[in-house]
Amino acid sequence: MKHSLLLCLTFAAIIVNSCKTENQNNLETIFCNTGHADSTMGQYIENVSVLVLETGDNVIRNADKISFLNEKIYIGDFRSRRIFVFDMTGKLDFIVDRSGRGPQEYLEIKTFTVDDSNIYILDNYRKTINLYNSTTGEFVRKMRCPIVAWDMEVLHNKGFIFAFAPMEHGKLSEKQKGFRLHVTDSVLNTTHSYYPLQSDEYDILGFKRYFSVTDSSIVYSSFLANGITLLNKTDGHIEKEIDIHFPVPVPEKKKREREILTGNYNYLLDTPIICNDYMMLDVNEGDFCENYMYIRKERKCVKNREAESTEGYISNPSASYDNAFVSVIAAEHEYLELTKCGLLEYNPEVHDSINNDKPVLVFYHMRTW
Numbered sequence: 001m002k003h004s005l006l007l008c009l010t011f012a013a014i015i016v017n018s019c020k021t022e023n024q025n026n027l028e029t030i031f032c033n034t035g036h037a038d039s040t041m042g043q044y045i046e047n048v049s050v051l052v053l054e055t056g057d058n059v060i061r062n063a064d065k066i067s068f069l070n071e072k073i074y075i076g077d078f079r080s081r082r083i084f085v086f087d088m089t090g091k092l093d094f095i096v097d098r099s100g101r102g103p104q105e106y107l108e109i110k111t112f113t114v115d116d117s118n119i120y121i122l123d124n125y126r127k128t129i130n131l132y133n134s135t136t137g138e139f140v141r142k143m144r145c146p147i148v149a150w151d152m153e154v155l156h157n158k159g160f161i162f163a164f165a166p167m168e169h170g171k172l173s174e175k176q177k178g179f180r181l182h183v184t185d186s187v188l189n190t191t192h193s194y195y196p197l198q199s200d201e202y203d204i205l206g207f208k209r210y211f212s213v214t215d216s217s218i219v220y221s222s223f224l225a226n227g228i229t230l231l232n233k234t235d236g237h238i239e240k241e242i243d244i245h246f247p248v249p250v251p252e253k254k255k256r257e258r259e260i261l262t263g264n265y266n267y268l269l270d271t272p273i274i275c276n277d278y279m280m281l282d283v284n285e286g287d288f289c290e291n292y293m294y295i296r297k298e299r300k301c302v303k304n305r306e307a308e309s310t311e312g313y314i315s316n317p318s319a320s321y322d323n324a325f326v327s328v329i330a331a332e333h334e335y336l337e338l339t340k341c342g343l344l345e346y347n348p349e350v351h352d353s354i355n356n357d358k359p360v361l362v363f364y365h366m367r368t369w
Helices: 002-025 332-340 348-355
Strands: 027-031 045-052 065-069 072-077 082-087 092-096 111-114 118-123 128-133 139-144 151-154 160-163 179-184 190-196 211-213 217-220 227-232 238-245 273-275 278-284 289-295 300-303 324-329 360-366
Touching (some): 045 348, 118 151, 151 211, 217 273, 332 348
Parallel strands (some): 027 238, 111 151
Antiparallel strands (some): 045 360, 227 238, 273 278, 278 289
16 A cells, blocks of 8 residues: 555656646746847847838838748738738739728738738628638638637648737627637637636737747737747647746736836837847837847847947847848838948938838848857
8 A cells, every 4th residue: 555655646746747847848037138238239130131112103001010921921001901912022913902891802901811822811890801812812712700809820720829908998799708819720610718818807008919920939929918928830839938027027016007108117019029049029118119139049138229329220120031030111211220330231222212102121130150
């Protein structure tokens, strides 16, 4: 009996320790010491290249989301309810422009995602996802979507992952389960959900993006989430949770008080963009926001150059692609600053394109280790 009891206790201890090891492997904590960050971000840039987008007579008002796939560049301009698709030379291939009430149309583009077959457009007003061919833009079909969401990504298994955040005075449909993340199969049946919501829970600030993507993972965050979650691109399961600590965090009891929006607290203002070992963070600094880059290899946080410096810098990126952060530049002064600091050689054609409302993609190719 004693031997049996000892065996049971030993086996239980092995199970507990295994669980602890697994949990530790799935958890990581980083400290972004914004108060002591060096202005050395430019030193990690290997080189910079630009790509002029040939939009013709069309104007991209806002590049709200950028995706790279199928040797194409997909740019969503949600305000104009259009998705612009370019080849990798910047030539315009086609535009998905189907705003309306018809059977092949949508009332809004809340967000979009793309795979090798389709462009998927989420329309919360009509509670649908519209599918358009990802290489031609032709309408494919429409699916009823039972989930109201603020962001969406398609998975490699043809399922989806949706991000929802409750806002103050908002009311969630009784049919939608109270979670921040919903993972579905290809026909939108929920397979699992993460981060349950309390009945009185809400965010006082919404994100522009709740997801960003890397070569291997989907990155998720939300207001005051205290970090990010890395999700598997194939089936949406959680791979790792990374807590991000700042010098002046928001106290737990103040997380629903609007005074934190004007206070000197540090918190994320959007889901970070990850490019291999570099993580770009948009951080609240009281009266302004600041871009910081966390370098995982060195376990340190750096920031952009000081004002009037001739050092290189990274303009607020919208995506990452092929070991580069990608930013959209539509203003003349931004382009001239990049040439002034030596990251770009001045090109009058690029300058003229920006002045003629043709946006430019800037690729900050990062130093490899």
